[in-house]
Amino acid sequence: MNKIVPQNSFKIIARALSVHYGEKQALHQVDLDIRAGEVTALIGPSGCGKSTFLRCINRMNDLVDGARVSGSLTLDGQDIYDPAVDVVQLRARVGMVFQKPNPFPKSIYDNVAYGPRIHGMARDQAELDAIVNGSLEKAGLWAEVKDRLADSGTSLSGGQQQRLCIARAIAVEPELILMDEPCSALDPIATAKVEELIDELRENYTIVMVTHSMQQAARVSQRTAFFHMGKLIEVGDTEQVFTNPREPLTQGYITGRFG
Ligand SMILES: Nc1ncnc2c1ncn2[C@@H]1O[C@H](COP(=O)(O)OP(=O)(O)OP(=O)(O)O)[C@@H](O)[C@H]1O
Numbered sequence: 001m002n003k004i005v006p007q008n009s010f011k012i013i014a015r016a017l018s019v020h021y022g023e024k025q026a027l028h029q030v031d032l033d034i035r036a037g038e039v040t041a042l043i044g045p046s047g048c049g050k051s052t053f054l055r056c057i058n059r060m061n062d063l064v065d066g067a068r069v070s071g072s073l074t075l076d077g078q079d080i081y082d083p084a085v086d087v088v089q090l091r092a093r094v095g096m097v098f099q100k101p102n103p104f105p106k107s108i109y110d111n112v113a114y115g116p117r118i119h120g121m122a123r124d125q126a127e128l129d130a131i132v133n134g135s136l137e138k139a140g141l142w143a144e145v146k147d148r149l150a151d152s153g154t155s156l157s158g159g160q161q162q163r164l165c166i167a168r169a170i171a172v173e174p175e176l177i178l179m180d181e182p183c184s185a186l187d188p189i190a191t192a193k194v195e196e197l198i199d200e201l202r203e204n205y206t207i208v209m210v211t212h213s214m215q216q217a218a219r220v221s222q223r224t225a226f227f228h229m230g231k232l233i234e235v236g237d238t239e240q241v242f243t244n245p246r247e248p249l250t251q252g253y254i255t256g257r258f259g
């Protein structure tokens, strides 16, 4: 389960990626490369298209009536929008963690076992136990829940629930994890734990994370992409984007002059 991702290869390549919701264009001709084994932060004012970009990667926009995606988007060189792509398989390769922790109304154990069961990843109970325990361990939750695996996932605190959702996402061994403001419902202590976890996970996974917190982007990401009104304005190493942005729009946003 501990695959080390090769650094500096591109996991995701977007070229001229546009998204329309009905008449409204939410993303304009975005060219963006996501490197393997790194955390890429997507930042920008509300409504600029961050979640829309994220949802293209696991084809969640397929579920939105009137949404149209054009341009090209590849995962390891394979076209994500090729009609031959099995969306269930794609979503197993591309996990997602949402803003609001959303554990299933099931036990802690079953939350994590859900995906591995569906994908037939365990041959017997012992293997399933190993996957569940290992995922909880990696999500930094094992010590807190090992004596209460049969309790409902919803009985956990918000921060624990979010780590449970991360455990659920990694249980199916995705290659890429999308996180849409994963800490926005958490207090600072829970946020710090999740940030630490994201930093650890990047050794084995590629992570794309939307955040409204510039501090968070600076703390956990290696690359930062700044969006504004559906356009990708600037992407670069996080340190460069925050200390020496090339674009005035980026400068304005990170210094809090607008957004
Ligand atoms: N399901 C939808 N139907 C119609 N328009 C949508 C839909 N989802 C998003 N949009 C529009 O697309 C644009 C981009 O939205 P998106 O959710 O990607 O922004 P965001 O950058 O994630 O914003 P926030 O920071 O507030 O989450 C916005 O103008 C939004 O109103």
Ligand SMILES: [Mg+2]
Pocket: 050, 051, 052, 180, 210
């Ligand atoms: Mg959003």
